[in-house]
Amino acid sequence: MKDGISTLAKAPSWYQTTATDFPELPPLDGDMSCDVVILGGGFTGLTTALELTARGYSCVVLEGDRVGNGASGRNGGQICSGYNPEMGTLVRWFGHDMAMSLWEMAEEAKGIVRDNVERYAIDCDLRWGYLLAGVKARHDRALREHEEELHAYGATGVRYLDKLEIGSWVESERYTSGMYDPTAGQIHPLNYCLGLARAALAAGVRIYEQTEVTRVETGASPAAVTDRGTVRGKYMVLGGNALFRQVPQMASRIMPVGTYIVSTTPMAAERAEKLIRDRMAVADINFVLNYYRLSPDNRMLFGGRVSYSGMDAPGLRQAMRRTMLHYFPQLDDLEIEHCWGGYVDISMNRLPHLGRLGPNTFFAQGFSGHGVALTGLAGRLMAEAIAGTAERFDVFARIPHRPFPGGPLRTPTLVLAMLWYRLRDML
Numbered sequence: 001m002k003d004g005i006s007t008l009a010k011a012p013s014w015y016q017t018t019a020t021d022f023p024e025l026p027p028l029d030g031d032m033s034c035d036v037v038i039l040g041g042g043f044t045g046l047t048t049a050l051e052l053t054a055r056g057y058s059c060v061v062l063e064g065d066r067v068g069n070g071a072s073g074r075n076g077g078q079i080c081s082g083y084n085p086e087m088g089t090l091v092r093w094f095g096h097d098m099a100m101s102l103w104e105m106a107e108e109a110k111g112i113v114r115d116n117v118e119r120y121a122i123d124c125d126l127r128w129g130y131l132l133a134g135v136k137a138r139h140d141r142a143l144r145e146h147e148e149e150l151h152a153y154g155a156t157g158v159r160y161l162d163k164l165e166i167g168s169w170v171e172s173e174r175y176t177s178g179m180y181d182p183t184a185g186q187i188h189p190l191n192y193c194l195g196l197a198r199a200a201l202a203a204g205v206r207i208y209e210q211t212e213v214t215r216v217e218t219g220a221s222p223a224a225v226t227d228r229g230t231v232r233g234k235y236m237v238l239g240g241n242a243l244f245r246q247v248p249q250m251a252s253r254i255m256p257v258g259t260y261i262v263s264t265t266p267m268a269a270e271r272a273e274k275l276i277r278d279r280m281a282v283a284d285i286n287f288v289l290n291y292y293r294l295s296p297d298n299r300m301l302f303g304g305r306v307s308y309s310g311m312d313a314p315g316l317r318q319a320m321r322r323t324m325l326h327y328f329p330q331l332d333d334l335e336i337e338h339c340w341g342g343y344v345d346i347s348m349n350r351l352p353h354l355g356r357l358g359p360n361t362f363f364a365q366g367f368s369g370h371g372v373a374l375t376g377l378a379g380r381l382m383a384e385a386i387a388g389t390a391e392r393f394d395v396f397a398r399i400p401h402r403p404f405p406g407g408p409l410r411t412p413t414l415v416l417a418m419l420w421y422r423l424r425d426m427l
């Protein structure tokens, strides 16, 4: 799995063509020790390292590939509000108080992205403003209810949009309703990730690339073991996400689901501005959703489709183009320049999975499509827990996460279940 069944999970992305300079970092060479050894050079690992160095801990980050080559540098860049499950569901599962505490932390998560970009002067095209779009009567009702619910939780800026209004924001005939959220937004995810890494290096974090952790020791004095040496810490943080399969207790509780993005050739600026007013990030609310936005150089970055088997469907590039043209037939003259994918870390209940593997080993995974914002929160909560205040970390750690059913058959089972949801969307 680490090498990827999906070739598109390694395919060059538009983000890489517009990445800010970042040096190639050396692999680990020999044994060393530090306060906290961190596995993973994505948002989770790097934000944890930054939160910890700010509290005076020395950190070593071990990255099996290059910084930002996992989901963090390849995603849709959408900074979403809340969680994958809606607030009503969280209240039903956990009661009002815990749901409210989860809501407040998700709001904080977006602020962490904003603060990191400002504090570390990260050049990553951060923009605020977000649209959810519905395509059928059921979605219209859901969006109205969603607006009511969010107002009740204090998100008074969100606003339901009828067909006419969503049509004035997005130049597509397909949408029947929408919701505007001024507090969600978008970033160039790879440049955000590289900016976090640059800030971490400047703060004294030692980052080693091309250093795969082959085994972890989770006792009182935890260690990450690699072919090139062992790093022992007083604490360890595992932020390996969808492709970290070494710990069965973690791997069984998330499913690496392939998802894809295409970028088009550029269009004229006036045309882009007419296509999506204020260059808002947009997502529809189908179960298998489409998410898209404009690049600063006026390309459409259109994401969607999923592969529950982890393998790329044949003709994916053309299929993605067809989906984009279904919503925007006027883009027919544009070519697809890049098509890439990655693995999104889905948990069974679609909530982040945070926990401990031993007294001093912490992990965070399973962000279920909301990781751009929620990883920074997870980094902060793990740093708080290491520094001795685990209350907020434990709000998440208390959430039960069941393993995906089916053992070796879990992929076919999931494929069938998801096919059912896709059929439901189509109908």
Ligand SMILES: Cc1cc2nc3c(=O)[nH]c(=O)nc-3n(C[C@H](O)[C@H](O)[C@H](O)COP(=O)(O)OP(=O)(O)OC[C@H]3O[C@@H](n4cnc5c(N)ncnc54)[C@H](O)[C@@H]3O)c2cc1C
Binding pocket: 039, 040, 041, 042, 043, 044, 045, 062, 063, 064, 065, 066, 067, 068, 069, 070, 071, 072, 073, 074, 075, 076, 077, 078, 079, 080, 211, 212, 213, 214, 239, 240, 241, 242, 243, 244, 245, 246, 259, 260, 261, 291, 303, 341, 342, 343, 344, 345, 364, 365, 367, 368, 369, 370, 371, 372, 373, 375
């Ligand atoms: C195509 C796509 C679109 C997405 N769109 C969005 C979106 O629009 N909004 C949103 O909020 N979320 C989105 N997501 C999800 C989001 O990108 C992730 O939740 C988030 O990036 C997870 O960050 P992470 O640091 O935990 O994982 P990653 O960024 O995957 O980092 C984990 C790192 O650990 C390394 N690693 C793994 N195993 C080992 C090992 N054994 N030894 C050493 N290193 C190891 C990997 O190489 C990797 O670099 C999307 C994901 C994908 C793939």
